[in-house]
Amino acid sequence: MREITAAVLERAAAARPYSTSRPISVCQLELESPGPGEVLVKIEAASVCHSDLSTVDGSRIRPLPMVIGHEVAGRVLELGDGIDDLRVEDRVVITFMPRCGSCSACSGTGQEPCAAGKGANGRGELMGGGTRLRRAGEPVMHHLGVSGFATHAVVDRSCLVPVPSDVPADVAAVIGCAVLTGGGAILNVARLVPGMRVAVVGVGGVGLAAIITALSQPGIEVAAIDADRGKHEVALRAGANVAVTPSEAIKTGLKGDVVIEAVGTVRGFETAVASTAAGGVTVAVGLPEPSQAAQISPFSLVADGRSIVGSYLGSSVPARDIPIFVEMWREGRLNVEALITSRIALSAINEAMDDLADGKALRQVIMF
Numbered sequence: 001m002r003e004i005t006a007a008v009l010e011r012a013a014a015a016r017p018y019s020t021s022r023p024i025s026v027c028q029l030e031l032e033s034p035g036p037g038e039v040l041v042k043i044e045a046a047s048v049c050h051s052d053l054s055t056v057d058g059s060r061i062r063p064l065p066m067v068i069g070h071e072v073a074g075r076v077l078e079l080g081d082g083i084d085d086l087r088v089e090d091r092v093v094i095t096f097m098p099r100c101g102s103c104s105a106c107s108g109t110g111q112e113p114c115a116a117g118k119g120a121n122g123r124g125e126l127m128g129g130g131t132r133l134r135r136a137g138e139p140v141m142h143h144l145g146v147s148g149f150a151t152h153a154v155v156d157r158s159c160l161v162p163v164p165s166d167v168p169a170d171v172a173a174v175i176g177c178a179v180l181t182g183g184g185a186i187l188n189v190a191r192l193v194p195g196m197r198v199a200v201v202g203v204g205g206v207g208l209a210a211i212i213t214a215l216s217q218p219g220i221e222v223a224a225i226d227a228d229r230g231k232h233e234v235a236l237r238a239g240a241n242v243a244v245t246p247s248e249a250i251k252t253g254l255k256g257d258v259v260i261e262a263v264g265t266v267r268g269f270e271t272a273v274a275s276t277a278a279g280g281v282t283v284a285v286g287l288p289e290p291s292q293a294a295q296i297s298p299f300s301l302v303a304d305g306r307s308i309v310g311s312y313l314g315s316s317v318p319a320r321d322i323p324i325f326v327e328m329w330r331e332g333r334l335n336v337e338a339l340i341t342s343r344i345a346l347s348a349i350n351e352a353m354d355d356l357a358d359g360k361a362l363r364q365v366i367m368f
Helices: 050-056 115-123 169-190 205-215 229-238 246-252 266-274 298-304 318-330 346-357
Strands: 002-009 024-031 038-048 071-079 091-094 133-135 138-142 152-156 160-162 197-201 221-225 242-244 256-261 276-284 307-310 340-344 363-367
Touching (some): 002 346, 024 346, 038 169, 050 346, 071 152, 169 197, 169 205, 169 256, 169 276, 169 318, 197 266, 205 221, 205 229, 221 229, 256 266, 276 298
Parallel strands (some): 197 221, 197 256, 221 242, 276 307, 340 363
Antiparallel strands (some): 002 024, 024 133, 038 071, 038 152, 071 091
């Protein structure tokens, strides 16, 4: 048993600002040693993602109390029984979808999440069952199999992808979710060819990852669509050819051959569909509140030969795709650093959630 410092979400849907209501407490917990097929990781960097915020604001119901955080990089500290393909001190990216390795989803293309991994995540447990976190003898739940807002984490081996030591921890962390999701939608779903226009709806961390990945491909023009004009400057600095509001996109008839929806709202989804050219594809990567429903015209899909594809985690297979993105970064083709707004301390986690909710930040990276 090891004592760690961690950020625990005590209650969801607390009043804003979180800096005042403080639903997340930074406290001491006990962490069990890794079991068979598990790994103890010393966390080096963990970035704050909208999926963390959706747990804090109650959009995603999770069992509480829970150590949140899922976009993480660190160093291997201890290996559980049965693991012989990692070494102590390896730098690893931790991904949030554990995989059993034997179901049809795990042997597929990445389009479908592993049912066993999804079930464990929903229960706040690890793949091996139960939780490894305790406070005063009581269990504390795991967030998406990771619980990365902590000095240490025990995770299933299937969540880990080793990366070279020359990849900075903050870059590695952001690759593990934002880049896999936004960039994966480009590489795994969009199937770009020179001359295409890509439109990205929502210039958050995932949307900007889609933008920089699209720009890494030859002969691609990129349009950014966001209601926040401040995000236009972010997109243009990253290399987007044009940046407009949703109303401007509709008024000017802006269309993309591929449109990435990265807002996670019904309105964002409807904007993405409306901005898709005839014969084009809308790729939805955002996750709206589950009870919400959009209004679209089936006739327009058929008559214009358009399609809509859902893409969870960018339809990525982390062990396959993280090395690809790492190599793109090392070659100077993928400006991952553009996604990082600031580097913060764990003690600032409540304030970081406010900044994310207010649209003031892309990726705030907690450095340990």
